[in-house]
Amino acid sequence: MKKTQIFWIIAIAFLSVTILALVIGYITKATEVIKNPVVTMEIADYGTIKVELYPDMAPNTVKHFIKKIQEGFYDGLTFHRTIPDFMIQGGKNEKSEDTYTIKGEFLANAFKDNKLKHERGVISMARIDYSQFGSGLESYSYNSASTEFFIMTKDTSSLDGYYAAFGKVIEGMEVVDAIANVEVVYRSSELGEGETAPTDATGQTIASDKPVNEPVITKMTVDTFGVNYGNFEKYSYE
Secondary structure, three states: OOHHHHHHHHHHHHHHHHHHHHHHHHHHHHHOOOOOOEEEEEEOOOEEEEEEEOOOOOHHHHHHHHHHHHOOOOOOOEEEEEEOOOEEEEOOOOOOOOOOOEOOOOHHHOOOOOOOOOOOOEEEEOOOOOHHHOOOOHHHHHOOEOOOEEEEOOOOHHHOOOOOEEEEEEEOHHHHHHHHOOOEOOOHHHOOOOOOOOEOOOOOEOOOOOEOOOOEEEEEEEEOOOOOOOOOOOOOOO
C-alpha cells in the first residue's frame, strides 16, 4: 500500500473519530438535565430542612435568595412567626441595613411565568400588605419583599398569584411541622372577649404567633451544582 493511501486512511479515521466525539458531546450537552439549586437549612435542636428552588418560576427571587445565603445573611436568624396548619416565617433581621426590595414575581403583579401554588412544603416570599391604608397602594405592597420568607404547612390557595412562591421542601417536612407547633407568646385568634394582646417591658404590643423560644437557623447553605445564577435586580418605584 502506498504511503499516500495510508496517510488518507489515517486522516479519514482521525476526522471520523473527531466528528463522532463532537456529535456525542453535543448530544450529551443537549440532553443534560440542569439540576435546580438545593438549599440546606440547619435548625438548632430541630434538624435539617432541604428546599429545592425553581429558577424557571421566579428567577430574580431565586437569584436574590441564593445571593443572601452565600453572604451568610440567614445564619443565626430565627423563625419568628409560626402558625399551625398555615406556615412558618423566618429571615427577619432587624439589625440589617438593607433597605431595598425586589419585584414580586406573581400573577397579580403582572408576572405570568410563576404558576407555583402555595401547597404544603412550598417556600414563598413574605411582603407588606398596604391595603389597610387604602386603595392605589398595590405596587408598594406587591413589590415590598426583601429577605423574609415563609414555608407552607398546609395548602392555602388564597395566596396563589399574590405571593412569590419559589421552591419546595424536599426533605425535612417533619422539622417544619415541629417548628409550626412550638409554644407561642399568644395567638390573636385565641384571645377571649375583652382580652388584649400582651405587651413587652417598654409597653409595645408583642406580635401574635411569636414563639416563646424562636427556632434558630444556625446555618443556611445552597448547592447550585456549578451554575452561576448571577446578581439579582433591586426594585425601583420610579
